[in-house]
Amino acid sequence: MNAFELRQSLDFAYIVAVVLFILSLKFLSSPASSRWGVVAGEIGAGLAVIVTLFNPEVVQYRWILITLIIGAGVGIPLGLVHMTAVPQRTALSHAFGALSAAIIGVAEYYVGTAPVTRFEMGEIALEVIIGSLTVTGSLIAAGKLQELLPQRPIVYRGQNIVSLTVLAGALGLAIALVVNPAQAMLFPIMVIVALIFGVLLVTPIGGADMPTVISLLNSYAGFSAALLGFVLNSKVLVVAGALDGSSGFILSVIMCKAMNRSFTNVMFGAFGQVQAAAAGAQEERAVRSATPEDATAILEAARSVVVVPGYGMAVAQAQHKVRELYDLLTKKGIEVRFAVHPVAGRMPGHMNVLLAEADIPYDRLIEMDEINGDFPQTDVALVIGANDVTNPAARNDKSSPIFGMPILDVDKAHTVMVIKRSMSPGFAGIDNPLYYLDNTLMLFGDAKQFVSAIVKELSGGH
């Protein structure tokens, strides 16, 4: 095989890989076929990696083999993390993906074979800026999710002006480089400014907005890979990057819609300040609370129960106890379903993964639009660690900062029981009128302990 034929067979193998990638996403359309998606993806990726080792440009293998082993050594533990750590792991993998894309862009700039043209310079600069800001942005998001950094929005006066000035700085340096690509000095400065912008972009964003942010970072990581494909003229990167980028983009749109907010509002949101103001206007109002015994009696008398899980369930790691509750109630002939809001938790689909981990069948997990009509016929809505997504103020209080956000209509159930640590509105700071309704009972305590107490009553009491 001569060099030309070899190159053509490599390209052919990449086409096969791309087809497998597309099939991989297609298999994900239903849970039943989804595991084939992983198989197709693995074969495609494995094929692409192996044929690349035969690329005639590759002349030394020592570093490749060492770093492949290091990569596997880092990747395997990151693939085996506990399910509760999935959001931070995902943020970290956005950082890794963007890091490799940005670094290759940097290397392309410094490769001394041919002088960089203006057009190439523009591609590289854009790619490196998006990649770099995604690296630091994702690291900050991962830090917040791991609670190494405070989850509340960190805001200060004039923040948006500072952030936008830094972004303008990075773009200005990129333009200067396009005008004269030989100003090698400016290149590392541009990278550093882009890295700083990533930090400024994500630091002000609070924990409750993480589903949107993590989706946006996913999209940035994908598009930086696609841009790298333009730089290197590699179609396999263009396709994989476009798939990843469009996936992240669609998820961000879904998350924004589920919060009735725009991108700009999430990224430059005055949300933090508005909430703080709303929290100040609180007044003392009477709530009814109940003991685990009362709650058990109400659940036993019910025919249909809808459980609404939220971030509080994830924090308390209550999903396995919730599953025991599900089993006991189902055994008594009570219909138990789970209502999952798109932004419940810290990333898209977070609650579904935790409940699936606890072995709750996925056909019991119902989306918001599907279950909302059923609440008026539901005997008990049991809210476990969810707050804003059940707040009726979103429906009927125009002054509420979350007015217009689609919510789960739990207040329409005959009885609402809310497991919550205390009446404090949490860092989101929005008062929830649900708690003061006549048909609402507050169950004060840790989600896991309270559900355990109900489970104990249900199994031992009679």
Place this chain on the structure above:
Amino acid sequence: MPADFISNLYVFILAGFVGFELIKRVSPLLHTPLMALTNALDAIVVVAAIIIAGRHETRFTTILGAIAVAASFSNMVGGFLITDRMLRMFKSGRSKQS
């Protein structure tokens, strides 16, 4: 504007549409595994990293390539692994009883 740019743009736009149609059909149940899987597919950047690390140009670019190989390959391995672990957990009511 180089000719390659136009052909890449074609591919990008078509792949974007394909991605849009495919992702729209993914059940919201599986949004977390979807993100893990697309992350693993995106790690195909490793093929570019391998070429940079193996090209033997300057020590600096070899080091950059080596870091990129490690970062993207860890995403590839870890991404497929965790996607499969998550998808294995999703069982329907019927398959659970059997």
